[in-house]
Amino acid sequence: MSIVLYWHPMSSATPIACALTELGVPHDRVKIDIRTGEQRRPEYLALNPNGKVPTLTVDGAPMFEALAIHLWLGHRFGIEQGLWPAAGTPEALQALSWCTWSYVTYGAVVTRLFLATQGEEALRSPVQVEAAVRGLNEHLALLDARLAKHPWMLGAEYSLVDLVVGSVVGYSVYLGAPVQAHPHVQAWLTRVQSRPAMQIDA
Numbered sequence: 001m002s003i004v005l006y007w008h009p010m011s012s013a014t015p016i017a018c019a020l021t022e023l024g025v026p027h028d029r030v031k032i033d034i035r036t037g038e039q040r041r042p043e044y045l046a047l048n049p050n051g052k053v054p055t056l057t058v059d060g061a062p063m064f065e066a067l068a069i070h071l072w073l074g075h076r077f078g079i080e081q082g083l084w085p086a087a088g089t090p091e092a093l094q095a096l097s098w099c100t101w102s103y104v105t106y107g108a109v110v111t112r113l114f115l116a117t118q119g120e121e122a123l124r125s126p127v128q129v130e131a132a133v134r135g136l137n138e139h140l141a142l143l144d145a146r147l148a149k150h151p152w153m154l155g156a157e158y159s160l161v162d163l164v165v166g167s168v169v170g171y172s173v174y175l176g177a178p179v180q181a182h183p184h185v186q187a188w189l190t191r192v193q194s195r196p197a198m199q200i201d202a
C-alpha cells in the first residue's frame, strides 16, 4: 500500500504525521507551502477541493479533512496494533464520539478563541475572548471528569483517541485555553505530548 501525506509544518497536518508515526505506517510526505498558495494549485485542488492541508492519498486515491483521516487510520491500522478499539465494542463508540467532540464541538470554540485573539482586527474583542474561554472551560470540565476515572481517554491503555483529542486540546493551550484549571486534563496532556511520536518535526 502506498500512502502519501501532503503537509505543511505546524499545521492541521501535524497530528496526522504524529498518528502515522505512532502507528508505524510507512509513508511519503509532500510539503505543500500554504504561505505561497501551493494549496490552490489545480493539481492539489484535484486531490483536496477544500484547498487545505492535510491530504492523504492511499494508492493514489485522495482523502481530506484531518478528522476523517484520523478515523480511517484508526480503523485501518490501529485495531491490529491495539491502538484503536475493535468494531462492535462499547469503546469503539466512545472513540468516535470523543474524536468528533474534540474536532467539532471543542474545535468550534477553539476557532472562536482564535478569531478573537488572532483574527482580523474587527473580530478581536475582550468580550469574545472571555466568552470563548468560558466555553472552553465548560468543555474541559467534561474532559476532566472523564480523565478523573482512568488515565487515558478509553480507559487503562493509551490509544489513538488520546493523540487525536490531545492534539486539539494542546493547540487550544497555545491560544490560551484554561487547561491548568483542570488537573486531570493537564496531567494527561503532559503524558500525551511526551510520547515519542509527538516529537516529530512536521
Ligand SMILES: N[C@@H](CCC(=O)N[C@@H](CS)C(=O)NCC(=O)O)C(=O)O
Binding pocket: 010, 011, 012, 013, 034, 039, 050, 051, 052, 053, 054, 064, 065, 066, 067
Ligand atoms: N478542517 C480542515 C482544516 C484544515 C486547515 O485549516 N488547514 C490550514 C492549515 S492549519 C490550511 O491548509 N490553510 C491554508 C488555506 O486556508 O489556504 C481539515 O482538516 O482539512
